[in-house]
Amino acid sequence: MSEDLGITAKKSDLSEWYKQVVVRGKFADYSPVKGMVVYRPNGYGIWDQIMHNFDKVLQARGAKNTSFPLLLPESLLKKESEHFAGFTPEVLWVTQGGASDLEEKMALRPTSETIIHHMMGKWLQSYRDLPLRLNQWNKVYRYETKMTKPFIRGREIIWTETHTAFASKEEVADETDWAIHAYGDFIENFLALPLIRGRKTDSDKFAGAEYTLGVEALMPDGKALQSGTSHLLSQKFSVAFDVKFLDEKEKWQLAWLNSYGISMRLIGGLLMIHGDEKGAIIPPKVAPIQAVIVPIIFKGKEQAVNTVAKQLHKDLLEGELRVELDDREGYTPGWKFNDWEMQGVPLRIEIGPKDVEAKSVVIVRRDTGEKVKVKLTNVKEEINKELDSLQTRLFEKAKKDLESRTVDASSLDAVKKAVADKKWAIVPHCGDAKCEESITEATETGPRVIPFNKKMKSGSKCVGCGKEAEYLVLFGKAY
Numbered sequence: 001m002s003e004d005l006g007i008t009a010k011k012s013d014l015s016e017w018y019k020q021v022v023v024r025g026k027f028a029d030y031s032p033v034k035g036m037v038v039y040r041p042n043g044y045g046i047w048d049q050i051m052h053n054f055d056k057v058l059q060a061r062g063a064k065n066t067s068f069p070l071l072l073p074e075s076l077l078k079k080e081s082e083h084f085a086g087f088t089p090e091v092l093w094v095t096q097g098g099a100s101d102l103e104e105k106m107a108l109r110p111t112s113e114t115i116i117h118h119m120m121g122k123w124l125q126s127y128r129d130l131p132l133r134l135n136q137w138n139k140v141y142r143y144e145t146k147m148t149k150p151f152i153r154g155r156e157i158i159w160t161e162t163h164t165a166f167a168s169k170e171e172v173a174d175e176t177d178w179a180i181h182a183y184g185d186f187i188e189n190f191l192a193l194p195l196i197r198g199r200k201t202d203s204d205k206f207a208g209a210e211y212t213l214g215v216e217a218l219m220p221d222g223k224a225l226q227s228g229t230s231h232l233l234s235q236k237f238s239v240a241f242d243v244k245f246l247d248e249k250e251k252w253q254l255a256w257l258n259s260y261g262i263s264m265r266l267i268g269g270l271l272m273i274h275g276d277e278k279g280a281i282i283p284p285k286v287a288p289i290q291a292v293i294v295p296i297i298f299k300g301k302e303q304a305v306n307t308v309a310k311q312l313h314k315d316l317l318e319g320e321l322r323v324e325l326d327d328r329e330g331y332t333p334g335w336k337f338n339d340w341e342m343q344g345v346p347l348r349i350e351i352g353p354k355d356v357e358a359k360s361v362v363i364v365r366r367d368t369g370e371k372v373k374v375k376l377t378n379v380k381e382e383i384n385k386e387l388d389s390l391q392t393r394l395f396e397k398a399k400k401d402l403e404s405r406t407v408d409a410s411s412l413d414a415v416k417k418a419v420a421d422k423k424w425a426i427v428p429h430c431g432d433a434k435c436e437e438s439i440t441e442a443t444e445t446g447p448r449v450i451p452f453n454k455k456m457k458s459g460s461k462c463v464g465c466g467k468e469a470e471y472l473v474l475f476g477k478a479y
């Protein structure tokens with residue numbers, strides 16, 4: 001493999017390493033459109049697996065898939081002022097149709113609350129129509145001015161956004177909570193990305209939300225990756241969009257609204273967390289290709305090896321495994337090994353003339369490089385066993401790493417030290433917004449979440465001002 005095709009950057013040089021893995025591992029490529037990339041089958045294939053599996057979770061919860069227009073009239077976007085103000089700086093506008101100016105300029109949706117609430121207002125009649133859960137697997141557009149990065153930050157975002165309406169605040173709060181835990185469990189289980197779940201501080205909540213819950217992952221360079229959010233929206237939305245229903249006493253009531261979303265940035269997270277010096281390692285549950293069969297050909301033995309390889313490929317596909325056969329001519333087995341390793345395929349299955357004679361194959365794991373010789377008769381079971389084991393190992397390794405880089409801090413210096421060591425820090429905080437800002441400035445970090453599962457010691461003092469602390473806040477740099 002020539003230099004320019006392999007991964008030459010060290011993972012410790014994360015930014016350059018990431019760029020090489022994304023492009024050379026064929027996950028995404030830069031396009032002629034600034035800030036928008038092309039997601040290639042290796043990258044989009046992971047999203048396919050996420051859609052396929054998470055859609056089942058949504059459907060089981062009662063959400064239905066829909067499609068709303070990409071364009072939002074300015075007047076609609078403006079209806080909820082806080083929301084509009086929050087998104088205005090990054091809206092992309094369409095002002096012309098052909099050669100003529102549009103009567104009203106249109107936004108490429110930065111998110112779909114406004115149009116969905118508008119339609120919900122039209123459809124909702126009675127309490128019997130509730131709850132309402134509408135989902136979209138779609139794209140949204142935000143004119144990012146920060147440096148863009150494939151998967152992580154771009155002007156075109158591929159995601160899922162779910163919008164729900166309820167009759168009571170208890171129900172909408174329950175949904176907001178359910179969503180963040182559903183995301184957390186799914187991301188940990190399928191993407192093997194360990195997270196910290198919590199509530200956003202007010203400074204960091206969604207534009208127009210009463211509160212926002214979030215899940216955060218910690219990248220190898222010490223930066224946090226916001227990996228999913230769920231918002232309990234203020235009733236200003238139901239007022240603005242007239243989302244009302246008749247209750248059991250035939251009285252009009254405002255509906256309680258919520259929205260939640262996860263995006264393809266999760267894929268950027270898993271590439272960074274699991275990859276090594278050779279390239280990506282994709283967790284088997286979301287890998288577009290779980291195993292690749294590479295025949296090892298020697299002159300005169302081609303036919304015997306190729307026949308067994310083809311038959312094995314067919315058998316494994318019937319077993320619902322996602323398997324490729326790499327019978328490309330003109331590439332050496334060593335070149336192929338590197339190529340698939342870089343792309344993160346979890347298992348490689350080697351078949352040579354000796355294996356054919358012994359009716360066996362060699363399975364090689366992408367994460368540990370371990371090789372096991374297995375009989376063809378139980379190759380399916382062995383592959384499934386190795387895939388499970390690899391999935392578990394990736395998660396446990398990442399979890400240990402997350403735990404070792406999550407520290408408690410009781411002073412600003414301790415927060416700074418943590419950040420310098422590529423960690424994030426949990427600190428007691430008084431709850432005051434100005435004080436929070438002063439911590440952000442002094443430590444060059446930001447509040448990530450108020451973690452759910454961590455109790456504060458009574459009598460703790462705020463790291464910012466020394467006053468009595470109200471709760472714990474996780475502070476860290478962010479993407």
Ligand SMILES: [Zn+2]
Pocket residue numbers: 429430431432435436462463464465466467
């Ligand atoms: Zn304080």
